[in-house]
Amino acid sequence: MARPRNKEDARRDEIVTATLRLILDMGYNQVTLADIAERVGVSKGLISYYFPRKEDVFLAVLEQIVSRLTADFEGFCTADAPAAEKLSKIFTNLFGNQKRARRYYTVVIDYMAQAIRQPEVQEYTQHIYTSYRTYMERIVREGMDSGEFRAVDARRAVSMLLGMMDGLVLQWFFDRDSFDLDAAYEMCVDFTNVYLVPDGSRSDGDARLLASRSMPLSTEV
Amino acid sequence: MARPRNKEDARRDEIVTATLRLILDMGYNQVTLADIAERVGVSKGLISYYFPRKEDVFLAVLEQIVSRLTADFEGFCTADAPAAEKLSKIFTNLFGNQKRARRYYTVVIDYMAQAIRQPEVQEYTQHIYTSYRTYMERIVREGMDSGEFRAVDARRAVSMLLGMMDGLVLQWFFDRDSFDLDAAYEMCVDFTNVYLVPDGSRSDGDARLLASRSMPLSTEV
DNA sequence: TGATTGACTGAACGGCCAGCCAAGTAACCC
DNA sequence: GGGTTACTTGGCTGGCCGTTCAGTCAATCA
Numbered sequence: 001m002a003r004p005r006n007k008e009d010a011r012r013d014e015i016v017t018a019t020l021r022l023i024l025d026m027g028y029n030q031v032t033l034a035d036i037a038e039r040v041g042v043s044k045g046l047i048s049y050y051f052p053r054k055e056d057v058f059l060a061v062l063e064q065i066v067s068r069l070t071a072d073f074e075g076f077c078t079a080d081a082p083a084a085e086k087l088s089k090i091f092t093n094l095f096g097n098q099k100r101a102r103r104y105y106t107v108v109i110d111y112m113a114q115a116i117r118q119p120e121v122q123e124y125t126q127h128i129y130t131s132y133r134t135y136m137e138r139i140v141r142e143g144m145d146s147g148e149f150r151a152v153d154a155r156r157a158v159s160m161l162l163g164m165m166d167g168l169v170l171q172w173f174f175d176r177d178s179f180d181l182d183a184a185y186e187m188c189v190d191f192t193n194v195y196l197v198p199d200g201s202r203s204d205g206d207a208r209l210l211a212s213r214s215m216p217l218s219t220e221v
Numbered sequence: 222m223a224r225p226r227n228k229e230d231a232r233r234d235e236i237v238t239a240t241l242r243l244i245l246d247m248g249y250n251q252v253t254l255a256d257i258a259e260r261v262g263v264s265k266g267l268i269s270y271y272f273p274r275k276e277d278v279f280l281a282v283l284e285q286i287v288s289r290l291t292a293d294f295e296g297f298c299t300a301d302a303p304a305a306e307k308l309s310k311i312f313t314n315l316f317g318n319q320k321r322a323r324r325y326y327t328v329v330i331d332y333m334a335q336a337i338r339q340p341e342v343q344e345y346t347q348h349i350y351t352s353y354r355t356y357m358e359r360i361v362r363e364g365m366d367s368g369e370f371r372a373v374d375a376r377r378a379v380s381m382l383l384g385m386m387d388g389l390v391l392q393w394f395f396d397r398d399s400f401d402l403d404a405a406y407e408m409c410v411d412f413t414n415v416y417l418v419p420d421g422s423r424s425d426g427d428a429r430l431l432a433s434r435s436m437p438l439s440t441e442v
Numbered sequence: 443t444g445a446t447t448g449a450c451t452g453a454a455c456g457g458c459c460a461g462c463c464a465a466g467t468a469a470c471c472c
Numbered sequence: 473g474g475g476t477t478a479c480t481t482g483g484c485t486g487g488c489c490g491t492t493c494a495g496t497c498a499a500t501c502a
Contacts, residue, residue, distance in 0.1 A: 011449085024471045027338050029250045032489060045492085054490065106337055113334035116327055116396060117248050122395065129396035158398060159392060160408050166391055167384030172344065174336060175350035179380060187381050194415055232479090253459060264481045266462085275460065 012050055014040050016060045021130060023061065024103055028110040043198050055118070060112055062124045073135040081128065083143030087161075087192055090136065094165055095185040105173050149196040157195060164191055233271055235261050237281045243280065245324055249331040276339075283332055283345045290349060294356040304364025308382075308413055311357065315386055316406040326394050353383050361417065370417040378416060385412055 016041040022031045033054055037044040051057045076089045095101065108128075115122040136158045143149035168184040239260040243252045254275055259267040272278045295308045316322065329349075336343040357379045364370035389405040 028334070030338075034489075042497090044490090045452070046450055049450070049490065052491090081323075109330070109337060110334050112395065113249070113331050116330060125395045126397060128394060130398065133396070133399075156400075156404075156408060156411075158403075159389065160385060160412060163388030163392060163408070164381060164385045165388065167386065168380065169390030170333075170387055171350060171380060172385055174333065174346045175354070176347060177351065178354075179377075183377070187316075187377060187384070190377075191381060191412075191416075195412075254461085255459075265460090266482070267480055269461065270479075273461090 009203040011046075012060070015047060015057060016064055019057050020061050020064070023107055023110060024057075028058070028107075028114060055120075058114075059120055059124070061107075062121065065107065066124050066127045066131070070131045073131055077135050077138060083139050083146065083148050084192065084197070086139045086142075087136070088189065090139075091185050091188045092167070094169065095188075098181055101169060101181060102173070105169055109173075117151065129162075133158055136162065143196065150198050160195070161188065161191060164188060183198060184189065232267075233236045233281070233300070234241050236268060236271060236278060237285055240278050241282050241285070241328065244279075244328055244331060249279070249328075251337060277343075279335075280341055282328075283342065286328065287345055287352070291352045294352055298356050298359060304360050304367065305413065305418070307360045307363075308357070309410065311360075312386070312406050312409045315390065316402040316409075319402055322390060322402060323394070326390055330394075348384075354379055357383065364417065371419050373417065381416070382409065382412060385409060 015036060019031065019036050022039060023036050026035070033044050033047050036047050036057065040047075047057065051060065072093060073090075076086055076093070079086060079089070081089075108125075114123060115125045117164055133155075137154050140149060140154045140157055144151055144154065165184075165188060168187060169181075171178045172181060172184055236257060240257050243256050243260060247256070252267050254268050257268050257278065268278065272281065275381065293314060294311075297307055298313070300307060302310075321337045329346075331435070332342055333346060336346045353374075358375050361370060361378055364402075365372055365375065386409060389408060392399045393402060393405055
């Protein structure tokens with residue numbers, strides 16, 4: 001994202017990036033300051049120089065993840081497209097790329113486990129939900145206003161959809177016998193059709209939503 | 222559950238129970254052998270005597286959780302009741318008690334984070350999904366056979382429902398601005414009605430499902 | 443040019459912890 | 473009552489790791 005203004009910021013970015021990689025490779029709790037220092041190619045002391053507590057590095061990583069996610073949503077929301085297509089973009093962003101999904105959830109699950117006991121981490125995980133909720137609710141309301149969607153409780157519909165998205169990825173992630181991400185995508189579309197699209201216009205809904213699958217992705221963990 | 226056959230088994234149970242408590246209190250990665258020993262009231266060495274590697278204690282805890290969960294499902298499944306009511310029991314088991322839900326997911330999330338990198342843990346988390354999937358699929362098929370439910374792809378319907386259940390609890394767990402567990406219960410019922418119950422019999426479906434909420438719980442983490 | 447600052451190093455400190463083991467105790471069997 | 477087995481202790485050890493800090497060096501400034 002925004003290019004570092006000075007040397008100090010550049011170092012911070014280096015450290016944050018290296019740490020994210022290490023979390024992916026080894027898991028949150030296995031990463032040591034020595035690992036980070038080695039990866040960046042500096043001494044251990046320098047990590048502490050920029051981030052007084054080890055915890056601070058991990059919080060900076062999380063902050064970066066959250067801000068990238070939010071930036072993505074801005075893109076989806078401002079696009080000029082039918083609501084169903086906007087939702088479809090969100091699905092694709094989540095389900096469209098196996099490796100990316102695995103990477104994203106690898107860190108998110110690690111951070112969730114931390115969030116249970118670290119209030120500062122919990123605040124960030126909450127931000128993630130708030131982003132999803134805010135933007136998806138906006139899209140659903142748009143759809144309802146334009147008559148594309150039935151008039152339902154938008155907040156509740158988003159909660160259900162968001163729940164299904166998360167829950168499906170978790171199944172895919174931990175249950176090898178479940179399904180692939182394409183199926184997860186289709187199930188979200190299916191739910192959208194059944195729950196949001198009026199009976200009359202439902203039949204071609206599938207085709208329209210599914211047609212918009214192949215699109216470029218931006219968020220990279 | 223089954224009463225320990227001899228002293229050795231009793232000790233194992235003591236250790237497993239103490240460890241589960243400690244995981245709840247401190248989090249998976251903070252629990253040390255010394256903590257467990259202190260909680261049980263024995264020496265550190267004894268823990269290693271029964272469980273050679275620290276990891277083995279945690280696996281035993283997980284095994285206990287999985288077997289209790291499966292036992293619960295057996296109960297739900299063999300009951301003589303409409304399919305919708307059986308599903309409702311599963312929802313209630315998950316959403317019916319805040320403290321219990323928080324405890325259950327506290328350990329599950331901790332174990333999920335472990336499962337990413339420990340294949341032995343991953344196998345158990347997979348068992349959890351397999352249990353849910355197997356039993357819920359059986360219930361949905363029963364419902365379809367009796368005409369209570371529409372003829373849909375049972376496996377897919379269960380994946381969606383299971384996903385929603387998990388995802389809703391996660392939102393409730395991490396997003397303080399989301400909703401309470403009663404709402405989560407209602408959303409699952411809502412989904413069941415919209416997705417599984419035929420249009421004709423839907424109107425009283427809500428009432429019937431919701432009426433069966435208050436029932437005794439058995440699984441205690 | 444001499445002083446000051448900021449980035450960075452490397453070593454050392456202090457604490458923690460899993461695994462190991464030698465020895466002690468109790469129960470049980472012959 | 474002697475021997476075997478099962479259980480239990482608690483201290484030791486070797487390694488790891490976050491944090492601290494005195495000191496180096498290059499760039500900047502006055």
